[in-house]
Amino acid sequence: MPTDPDMEDRKTTTRLFLMITVVVVVLAAFVVLFIAPAVSEAVAPGMGLRSSAIFAFVATLVVIVVMMVAAGDGLLGEIQFTLPAFFVFFILIWVLIAWVF
Numbered sequence: 001m002p003t004d005p006d007m008e009d010r011k012t013t014t015r016l017f018l019m020i021t022v023v024v025v026v027l028a029a030f031v032v033l034f035i036a037p038a039v040s041e042a043v044a045p046g047m048g049l050r051s052s053a054i055f056a057f058v059a060t061l062v063v064i065v066v067m068m069v070a071a072g073d074g075l076l077g078e079i080q081f082t083l084p085a086f087f088v089f090f091i092l093i094w095v096l097i098a099w100v101f
Contacts, residue, residue: 049098056094060086 039055047055064086071078 052097053094056097059093060090
């Protein structure tokens with residue numbers, strides 16, 4: 001039989017899981033309703049280097065922030081590796097977006 005601290009941990013974990021699920025669902029709905037139509041209009045006639053740079057910057061920023069948070073050292077703990085990685089990711093994603101679209 002679970003003890004009181006175990007039940008409290010289960011309740012906290014359940015609440016946290018539900019909050020994270022709600023945030024993910026809201027973000028997914030936001031992307032589908034607002035960002036996807038704007039992206040489809042922007043890439044319809046073809047995308048040049050200038051417009052692909054904007055999408056590449058946002059995508060790179062999101063990827064780098066997620067990786068920095070997942071690393072566990074905080075946002076400034078691995079800054080010496082983060083800055084070169086940002087520029088490498090940005091160049092790669094920028095060129096690939098411009099090439100594909």
